Amino acid sequence: xxxxxxDLKQALRQVDxxxxxxxxxxxxxxxxxxxxRQPSRFTAWATAAGLAFASLGGVAIYQQxxxxxxxxxxxxxxxxxxxxxxxxxxxxxxxxxxxxxxxGLHSNE
Amino acid sequence: xKLLSLxxxxxxxxxxxxxxxxxxxxxxxxxxxxxxVTLDEGLIRLAASFLKGGGEDLREVxxxxxxxxxxxxxxxxxxxxxAYSAADVEKIEQQLKGWSTIVExxxxxxxxxxxxxxxxxxxxxxxxSGPRELTVVNIEGSITMEQLEKLGxxxxxxxxxxxxxxSSSKVKDxx
Numbered sequence: 001x002x003x004x005x006x007d008l009k010q011a012l013r014q015v016d017x018x019x020x021x022x023x024x025x026x027x028x029x030x031x032x033x034x035x036x037r038q039p040s041r042f043t044a045w046a047t048a049a050g051l052a053f054a055s056l057g058g059v060a061i062y063q064q065x066x067x068x069x070x071x072x073x074x075x076x077x078x079x080x081x082x083x084x085x086x087x088x089x090x091x092x093x094x095x096x097x098x099x100x101x102x103x104g105l106h107s108n109e
Numbered sequence: 110x111k112l113l114s115l116x117x118x119x120x121x122x123x124x125x126x127x128x129x130x131x132x133x134x135x136x137x138x139x140x141x142x143x144x145x146v147t148l149d150e151g152l153i154r155l156a157a158s159f160l161k162g163g164g165e166d167l168r169e170v171x172x173x174x175x176x177x178x179x180x181x182x183x184x185x186x187x188x189x190x191x192a193y194s195a196a197d198v199e200k201i202e203q204q205l206k207g208w209s210t211i212v213e214x215x216x217x218x219x220x221x222x223x224x225x226x227x228x229x230x231x232x233x234x235x236x237x238s239g240p241r242e243l244t245v246v247n248i249e250g251s252i253t254m255e256q257l258e259k260l261g262x263x264x265x266x267x268x269x270x271x272x273x274x275x276s277s278s279k280v281k282d283x284x
Binding site: 070 | 146155160235
């Protein structure tokens, strides 16, 4: 038991660090800290760029959708006017036809 | 029997309250030839922004657009007769009480009926019906007869000669 205690004490004895150990540790910590800060800057820039692109993309998509809606509306408008035109033409031709075969027509004016 | 009515007035400002045409929607199932256009004021403004340029043909169209509040078209061409009922047409005409009929042509023999109606300050409605056809055009908003006349020849829109019959009113009835 005494031998065991002695071995344990021997193993756990306080040992002074080698010369320059503290400076080396601090220097390494500084290097690693700088290295870890670099990716975070990159990430920030990448995120900002991504957001900018996403915003620009969103605006472009919105404008494209608006343009498509406007073109559809224009096509619908022209279609509506063409149908109106055709139907007014039908009315006119019915009037003309009615007037042409109007021998028995009398006025209620 | 044919009834021909002509009441033509110039320089009238026309506008309309939206007609309820929902009861016609079921007719779309009975034909493959349907024109269904619903343009509210916002869509007309949007469409107008895409009519810039486009030459002389579209100039008159562009001129009338600012006064319009809606354009609604329902047009059905059926393969068989009697695909719609008289009640369908009556339901539309009931909504047009108080409107002036500027043109009406009715042929009992052919079963055709055409009507152009307007209400000053409200709009214009063209109603064409026949055994195999039913069309309702509702142009809502401010449009003058001169503007309608000027549309003649543009986009295939026939000329409407209102000056010749200005302020005249005729009702003719033919058997």
